[in-house]
Amino acid sequence: MLARLRDPSDRLLAALLLAPAFALLALIVVYPIGKLIFNSFFDLRLQGGGNAPFVGLENYALVLQDKDFWNATWNTVLITLVTVPGALIMGLGxxxxxxxxxKRRWPVRLALLLPWALPLAFAGLIFAWFFHTEYGFVNDLLSGLQPEPTMWLLRPNWAIAAICLTIIWKSSSFMALILLAGLQMIPNSLYEAAEVDGASQWQQFREITLPMLMPSIVVALIFRTITALQTFDIPYTMTRGGPGNATETLAMLIHKNSIEYGDIGYSSTLAVFMFLLSMAITAIYLKRIASQA
Structure with a gap:
């Protein structure tokens, strides 16, 4: 065994070199996920003392019967369906x-970084002021078109719309940075050849830019979708889930049950459902990538 370690084969050497990375991955990813799943089988509460009783799948049954869970899941999916395509279209533009x-590209590219670098909670507070009923910038801008100010954050549909607009503004710069990197990888010779053949700008975009940019688009969609499913900061700072629980997302429901109610077991079960939803969406994207390879 000692001789093999002194002169390892390629396979053994690869295993030795990857072992620290696998150990780190297990420490920061596998263990927390395993602990989360383990806690979901117990009635674990911060207020309780002693050993938490084992309840098996009872928490999972309670989640499936919880109207707040289905409401939060629908809000999360709705925000994802609206903001991911919206951020992609704006980011591509x-x-x-x-x-x-x-001649000077850096001011434009610096402008792309500013929304992305702005903290999520800070962006939520800024847009909460923008959409305020009495002194908000949006109602001031629309004052000539409407007799009464719109109660953006006090009506469920308007509140969801305001949140989605804020998320699109905040996340489109991240999409733009990924897509910009993909655009710079497309050879200029392809466009020069297309111009020689008489292709219009739209034909060049459709036949060259979009196909060549598709890998970057898929990667951007994966990251944006996962973060959209975990949306918390912007809705929390803008509406706190209100009016009622009309804008409460799955992450906000987990926060409420864990921090406010101290029900760690039930919160862990909710987090397991969020994890499964994220993995399902990621699997669809990865299947799409595999079909293109």
């Missing part, structure tokens, strides 16, 4: 703008 042959 920003990336195409930043990729234009300006």
């Amino acid at each position: 920003l990336a195409l703008l930043a990729n234009l042959p300006f």
Whole structure:
């Protein structure tokens, strides 16, 4: 055994070199997920003392019967379905703008970084002021078009719309940065050849840009979808889940049950459902990538 370690084969050497990475991955990913699943089988509460009783699948049955869970899940899915395509479209437009042959590109590219670098909670507070009923910037802008100010954050549908607009503004810059990197990997020779063949700008975009950019689009969609499913900061700072629980997301429901109610077992079960939802969406994207390979 000692001789094999002194002169390892390629397979053994690869295993030895990857062992620290696997150990770190197990420590920061596998163990927390395992602990989360383990806690979901217990009636674990912060207020309780002694050993937490084992309840098996009771927490899972309670979650499936919980109207708040289905409401939060629907809100999360709705925000994801609206903001992910919206951020992709806006991010693609920003990336195409930043990729234009300006003499000085850095101000445009710096502008892409500013929304992405802004803290989520800070962005939520800014847009909560924008959409305020009495002194908000949006109602001031629309004052000539409507007799009474719109109660953006006090009506369920308007509140969801305001949250989605805020998330799209905040996340489109992240999408734009990924897509800009993909645009810069497309050879200019392809566009030069297309121009020689008489292709229009739209034909070049449809036949060259989009197909060549598709891997970057899929990667951007994976990251944006996962973060959309975990949406917490912006809705929390803008509406606190209100009015009522009309804008409460799954992450906010987990926060409420764990921090406010101290029900760790039930919160862990909710987190397991969020994890499964994220993995299901990621699997769909990965299948899409495999079909393109």
